[in-house]
Amino acid sequence: MIKKTPNPIDVHVGSRVRLRRMLVGMSQEKLGEKLGLTFQQIQKYEKGANRIGASRLFQIAQILGVPVQFFFDDMAAGTNPLDEGFGEAESTPFVMDFVNSSEGLQLNRAFTNISDAKVRKRLLDLIKSLSVEA
Numbered sequence: 217m218i219k220k221t222p223n224p225i226d227v228h229v230g231s232r233v234r235l236r237r238m239l240v241g242m243s244q245e246k247l248g249e250k251l252g253l254t255f256q257q258i259q260k261y262e263k264g265a266n267r268i269g270a271s272r273l274f275q276i277a278q279i280l281g282v283p284v285q286f287f288f289d290d291m292a293a294g295t296n297p298l299d300e301g302f303g304e305a306e307s308t309p310f311v312m313d314f315v316n317s318s319e320g321l322q323l324n325r326a327f328t329n330i331s332d333a334k335v336r337k338r339l340l341d342l343i344k345s346l347s348v349e350a
Contacts, residue, residue, distance in 0.1 A: 225291070227264030229273070232287040234262040236280045238321050250279050 237247055244255040244262070251258075251272070260266040284327070292298045314320040330336050 222264035223267070224264075226267050228291050229268060229287045230262040230264040232289070233258075233268070233276055235315060236282055236286065237262075239324070240280060241321070242280070247276070247279065251275060 237244070244258040248255045250257045257266070261268050273287060275285055277286065315324065327336065328340070330339070
């Protein structure tokens with residue numbers, strides 16, 4: 217039996233569903249409840265194993281409070297099957313892996329909760345200075 221690999225677009229859309237769900241602090245179980253699905257189905261959507269239909273994606277967008285376009289934002293070059301062979305794939309998928317991680321989400325939430333723009337700028341400068349490779 218041949219294992220089917222998920223379509224890169226389905227994987228991207230699923231990862232954006234996961235990102236937004238986690239940013240609003242919603243569990244897979246809660247999102248599944250609102251959609252009339254199991255949390256396992258939500259897991260499959262988020263991994264790209266199952267494709268999300270248009271009407272379901274619209275429902276998810278409403279529940280998570282974003283426009284449908286949100287799920288397609290930041291799509292890497294080369295995810296369009298018609299573009300195969302005409303460009304290099306995104307070289308920084310690790311960024312999305314970090315943003316989707318627990319630490320990335322905590323850092324993002326904490327940073328966006330800082331209301332003073334000067335403090336955010338100083339914090340960013342500090343982080344940049346600490347990350348400079350020797």
